[in-house]
Amino acid sequence: MQVIFKKGSSKKAKNLTELKPGEAGVLGKLDLPDDDAQRLMEMGFVPGHSITRGLSAPGGDPRVFRVDGSEVALRRETALRLILR
Amino acid sequence: MGDCHGCPNNIATLPPPPGLAVAGSNGAISRRHIVAIVGPPNSGKSTLFNRLTGLRQKVANFPGVTVEHRMGRVKLEQGREVFVVDLPGVYSLTPRTEDERVTHDVLSGQMKDIPRPDAVLLILDSTNLSRHLVLAAPVLSLGLPTLVILNMADDLKNRGGDVNVPELAMQLGSPVALVSAAKGTGVEKIFQFLTGATLGAAPKAPLIQLPVIQDIPKCRAWATSIGNKTGYHAPAPPLWTRRLDAFFLHPVGGPLVFLFVVAAVFQTIFNGARPLMDAVQALIEVSGRWIGYLIPNAALKSLVVDGIWKGVGSVVIFLPQILLLFLFIGILEDSGYLARAALIADRTMARFGLQGKSFIPLLSAYACAVPAIMATRTIENKRDRIATILIAPFMTCSARLPVYILIIGAFIPDRHFLGPFMSMRVAVMLGLYVLGFVAAILTARLLKSTVLKSGRSSFMLEMPPYRWPTARSLALRLVDRSKVFLMRAGTVILATAIIIWVLSSLPIHDGKPPAIEHSIAAGIGHFVEPVIKPLGFNWKIGIGLITSMAARETIVSTLGTIYGIQDTGSQHGLQQALRQDLTLGGAVALLVFFAFAMQCMSTIAVVRRETGGWFWPAVQFAYMTGLAYVCAFLANRIVSIWA
Numbered sequence: 001m002q003v004i005f006k007k008g009s010s011k012k013a014k015n016l017t018e019l020k021p022g023e024a025g026v027l028g029k030l031d032l033p034d035d036d037a038q039r040l041m042e043m044g045f046v047p048g049h050s051i052t053r054g055l056s057a058p059g060g061d062p063r064v065f066r067v068d069g070s071e072v073a074l075r076r077e078t079a080l081r082l083i084l085r
Numbered sequence: 086m087g088d089c090h091g092c093p094n095n096i097a098t099l100p101p102p103p104g105l106a107v108a109g110s111n112g113a114i115s116r117r118h119i120v121a122i123v124g125p126p127n128s129g130k131s132t133l134f135n136r137l138t139g140l141r142q143k144v145a146n147f148p149g150v151t152v153e154h155r156m157g158r159v160k161l162e163q164g165r166e167v168f169v170v171d172l173p174g175v176y177s178l179t180p181r182t183e184d185e186r187v188t189h190d191v192l193s194g195q196m197k198d199i200p201r202p203d204a205v206l207l208i209l210d211s212t213n214l215s216r217h218l219v220l221a222a223p224v225l226s227l228g229l230p231t232l233v234i235l236n237m238a239d240d241l242k243n244r245g246g247d248v249n250v251p252e253l254a255m256q257l258g259s260p261v262a263l264v265s266a267a268k269g270t271g272v273e274k275i276f277q278f279l280t281g282a283t284l285g286a287a288p289k290a291p292l293i294q295l296p297v298i299q300d301i302p303k304c305r306a307w308a309t310s311i312g313n314k315t316g317y318h319a320p321a322p323p324l325w326t327r328r329l330d331a332f333f334l335h336p337v338g339g340p341l342v343f344l345f346v347v348a349a350v351f352q353t354i355f356n357g358a359r360p361l362m363d364a365v366q367a368l369i370e371v372s373g374r375w376i377g378y379l380i381p382n383a384a385l386k387s388l389v390v391d392g393i394w395k396g397v398g399s400v401v402i403f404l405p406q407i408l409l410l411f412l413f414i415g416i417l418e419d420s421g422y423l424a425r426a427a428l429i430a431d432r433t434m435a436r437f438g439l440q441g442k443s444f445i446p447l448l449s450a451y452a453c454a455v456p457a458i459m460a461t462r463t464i465e466n467k468r469d470r471i472a473t474i475l476i477a478p479f480m481t482c483s484a485r486l487p488v489y490i491l492i493i494g495a496f497i498p499d500r501h502f503l504g505p506f507m508s509m510r511v512a513v514m515l516g517l518y519v520l521g522f523v524a525a526i527l528t529a530r531l532l533k534s535t536v537l538k539s540g541r542s543s544f545m546l547e548m549p550p551y552r553w554p555t556a557r558s559l560a561l562r563l564v565d566r567s568k569v570f571l572m573r574a575g576t577v578i579l580a581t582a583i584i585i586w587v588l589s590s591l592p593i594h595d596g597k598p599p600a601i602e603h604s605i606a607a608g609i610g611h612f613v614e615p616v617i618k619p620l621g622f623n624w625k626i627g628i629g630l631i632t633s634m635a636a637r638e639t640i641v642s643t644l645g646t647i648y649g650i651q652d653t654g655s656q657h658g659l660q661q662a663l664r665q666d667l668t669l670g671g672a673v674a675l676l677v678f679f680a681f682a683m684q685c686m687s688t689i690a691v692v693r694r695e696t697g698g699w700f701w702p703a704v705q706f707a708y709m710t711g712l713a714y715v716c717a718f719l720a721n722r723i724v725s726i727w728a
């Protein structure tokens with residue numbers, strides 16, 4: 001379920017796709033089915049950890065994110081569901 | 086202890102299944118010790134396994150599941166030895182994926198045929214310790230004697246990282262070794278631990294306060310606190326990896342490099358291997374003649390030289406080519422580039438309903454569909470995985486090359502166009518590669534929009550740092566492939582070569598073998614001829630097609646035997662004979678048939694194993710062979726009208 005607070009600025013519910021290359025953010029929650037969320041957490045996407053946008057595939061998708069000492073590529077639709085604090 | 090003083094363990098033989106050796110003999114003479122290697126993906130597990138076991142290893146499947154594991158023997162001091170199981174790379178022991186379930190079951194002693202390990206080697210990447218330590222919690226909680234191996238020690242040091250090893254050992258309550266599996270530094274500690282394990286002297290992991298292992302954030306916090314207490318300094322980010330990625334993932338340069346790499350792989354297949362292949366061919370011809378001199382009896386000479394030596398030799402010629410291809414794929418994989426290639430390919434693959442992870446198996450399918458189908462295990466989505474398995478055999482595998490080279494050499498003129506690089510022959514060869522590829526993606530499209538329909542699946546792929554591939558690991562891969570290939574040449578292909586020779590030498594009249602037209606083989610060929618006549622094939626090709634159902638390249642040795650009985654068999658002679666016996670339409674149809682048909686027992690067997698039943702291999706065989714028949718028929722018709 002996606003909860004977006006409209007009353008503040010739209011930056012309140014920023015997700016991973018909104019990070020510019022080199023920009024970092026702190027992961028708030030994983031808005032994904034349990035299996036995918038668990039797998040992502042094992043790969044380093046644990047709430048509270050900092051995530052930096054890296055490079056991307058030539059078409060701009062998938063993108064690489066630096067998280068917890070490694071680099072992980074995610075498709076846009078997955079990155080959309082990772083909400084920043 | 087002292088169980089193997091008398092064993093002939095200087096010989097690199099394969100270990101027997103340990104389950105049998107151990108049954109009901111705890112501590113007795115036949116007791117074999119088993120140590121499991123556990124670690125996250127990209128922690129250097131395989132490198133360590135290769136370092137410990139060298140050539141004394143083999144790949145096996147766990148009973149009932151599709152997950153493969155490697156088992157090897159480690160020789161220790163005083164003739165002791167220990168069996169090491171390399172378990173799949175996992176981030177946790179929560180049994181969610183098949184890999185995790187297998188790791189969990191083996192470690193907890195629930196896997197049939199494998200006794201519970203006596204000890205565990207937990208291998209972690211020291212340059213990424215905080216995150217990799219998360220796996221330490223569930224592994225240590227098993228209570229088995231565990232050696233925590235911090236791998237990539239050289240990387241950690243070079244990039245300015247640090248960790249207090251004795252303190253970490255205290256915190257984890259287990260011995261810790263800082264090693265570099267690639268360079269071999271620090272591995273003596275592992276041997277010490279293994280020796281201890283065979284003596285039963287390895288300390289049981291004492292109970293330390295562990296977090297709730299199902300709760301990943303808690304485990305991660307625990308790992309951080311351990312890291313802090315042991316003075317862990319994460320190393321600086323891998324600068325070279327960043328620099329190389331800026332180049333390999335450049336919006337313009339990246340795809341160009343990608344295309345260049347793919348082109349280089351094919352260039353290698355076409356031209357790079359040629360001198361080596363010529364050398365092997367010459368060797369086989371000369372040795373065949375030598376063997377001929379040694380055998381006085383004419384019939385026996387014909388069987389050994391024409392039937393066996395030339396039959397098997399016509400296939401062994403392709404060993405250099407196959408090895409070069411595997412070398413290439415090994416370099417790409419070990420260096421870390423293949424993950425980038427998967428990233429670049431993801432968008433294109435998504436268009437056909439697949440994903441970037443399908444790219445790696447599909448690229449290896451150009452060498453051989455069997456390892457490719459096993460490589461699909463990295464694809465988490467079941468439907469994506471089945472789709473990739475089903476299309477992999479369309480990729481032009483190396484077994485098709487002998488057939489293509491034979492037919493193209495016989496029927497396509499060696500004329501150049503578009504400058505010196507593009508000859509008609511190369512163009513036709515490339516065309517066949519494209520044909521297989523197009524069939525694969527259209528099939529994927531068809532499957533993913535019908536029976537294997539699924540939403541766009543998630544794609545999560547870790548980009549490992551770039552590393553120099555080690556000669557050792559590449560060499561082991563090649564030895565492994567050579568074994569598989571020669572084994573096949575020595576069994577399936579040898580058997581068909583003998584059978585074909587026998588069938589074409591019977592029935593004997595007046596003490597002489599019959600003319601080939603009157604042999605049993607010809608009878609079989611004539612029997613299938615009506616079915617294949619519309620494709621432009623005669624009965625001789627028919628026999629070749631039947632034998633090629635075992636393995637594609639067998640048709641070359643079969644045709645060699647059948648025609649070789651009439652003329653003197655070298656490949657040049659065979660090509661001449663084919664030219665007189667086959668129309669251009671029939672030749673093109675034969676190429677098209679081989680591009681599409683699923684003629685490979687090993688592939689059928691591996692698909693059955695990986696999909697867990699006969700359904701998918703049956704569907705795949707019917708689809709591919711049907712497609713091959715229809716397209717070969719059309720090709721014959723079109724070429725016959727046009728030519």
